[in-house]
Amino acid sequence: MSTTVKKASHPPYKIASIPGDGIGPEVISAGITVLKKLASVLGTFDLQFDHFDWSSDYYKKHGRYIPEGGLDEIKKYDAIFFGSVGAPDVPDHISLWSLRLALVQPLQHYANVRPTRILRGITPPLTSVAHHPSSLDWVIIRENTEGEYAGQGGRTHLGQPWEIATEVAIFTRHGVERIMRFAFEVARGRKGKLCVVTKSNAQRSGLVLWDEVAREVGEREFPDVEWERMLVDAMTTRMVLQPESLDTIVATNLHADVLSDLAAALAGSIGIAPTSNLDPTRERPSLFEPIHGSAFEIVGKGVANPVGTFWTGAEMLRWLGEEKAAEGLMQCVENVLERGVRTRDLGGNAGTEEVTKEVCGEIERLLGHSERNRGREALESGEY
Template structure:
């Protein structure tokens, strides 16, 4: 009898960029949990390579990224990113020097931010419980208000002038709309809210609305609503159960997703995916909370956002079973009350990380 064929397990190469603030703490926790998950399941392998690109690098060398950074990153299957921001570097320099310097040239034009209330956590909204708030916000990630067009002149004069030009192209709007409608069509509610401000912004946002209407015609099974961004904030607070998928511009979705995370219980649990849906370039995955400079080194940073970010990364890599198992393990730990201060608990970063690793072993070993 011939020996059975041995199936080789896939190996995914992950570029790790912890960067600033609590980034190194939560990315370390994320890698610990991912390694535990991979070794326990035994169905895939993960190889991590760390890159010390941060505000400290900028202060030492005058730049965040080396000249070959993008070419280096293209060799990886995905990027796991921590946070960028330091008290002694202006925010517009750090953001454009690192995060946006990766997202934009690698065409990671779809920013995806799921939000829900975890079991064992509580929303600040009265009577809003697990299942009532379960959204995904699709953020246009390549142009709009963050296109980088504009400038300053007559600096220091009374007539100093600054312009910030929002860029909306039919190509850019169409590709994010199609991605958002495809996302909505795969969710149970098949419902999307197109967020706009076309009553006041009468050029770019009118194009946004027009393209949304055209793309909607391709998805007759998806219920479509249009809502002004200011009205959307009140709806998120007053009628969270009426929302499912949201698509909005770079700036609008950035603000709405932070509100969404707070309404779900804490910005410390919210993940982000910066996707290139063409898969020509690696996509980048990061927790939403930023560098959180006030709690650096205190050991109390919430690693859950990074764990959920890791879940989204695994889904993108095609490891759906592993992703679902990790998310279940994280929710189980939250339900047991092992949560950090921002969620009303007393657990440290390490305690939550260890608890998730133990839960992975308890539920998955031998499967």
């Protein structure tokens, strides 16, 4: 008996694809291939990808990364799938501030969420974690719109011996309250444990406010969540030596930026790490990106690890409400890794295309089989 799986009845999710620079186009292409395969096999949702060529090449031609009216256009989408930004012949502060931060800040993506765990099939560098993979399972929440990356400061007396450069970290009660509230809510939904990272012993204004607001929010709104405060330097050693003692972590823009890269390395490779830049109000589209950067040293070699992009795609689906699809995708990715299909950064010899092909095949084998069974059951029950 042939079966037909019910197709999605709602309009497709509109996704703005911004591959950007370096390996961004390679991994975003791989991610879109896998997400389209997933949508096709499951038949429960559809995805429409529209591509934007905003990149360093665009900047070199037009003198800007985002064209006039571009931000208003992006706001029409359900989500943004972002590759990377940065090129050897464009200063990093120009590329970052002109594209990624030019999206994240005005779109109020104040919650940057970076999950870290040991995927099946990956051997992490820490022996203790390799023996007990479940001991490293974290979510690092990064305040994403102010703090050390607020963009405040400047330079005077350029070229003189008395030249001055200032970089002012901005902490507002509003900004700290909303990220703390978000972090406590995430912690409540996990193990009920939150670690607030700080450096208030040295940064005696902004991070003292950070600590005070954390305490106020925790005591007032989340008495059921166990929380603690830890200095960022001590946090680095704890992540390495006592990973099992951590669960949900919240830190400032700069501190979480650094700690999340360390977390990715401890989990096996920066090439597997996803990021969600969220507007928790859902008034504006959120932006999803792998954290590995443009990696120009491997551009065009076909060796970029697409797993971080696949995981990022899964997090995007979760945010859109497609939880089962996200779980299914990650199961397929881990099955492929467990079979030994891994890129060089994970100790394997597979290329981007091979990993992508294998994941697509696993989606068809694992999820297609499940959908066919459900379709058959639906036919027999008279649902169709």
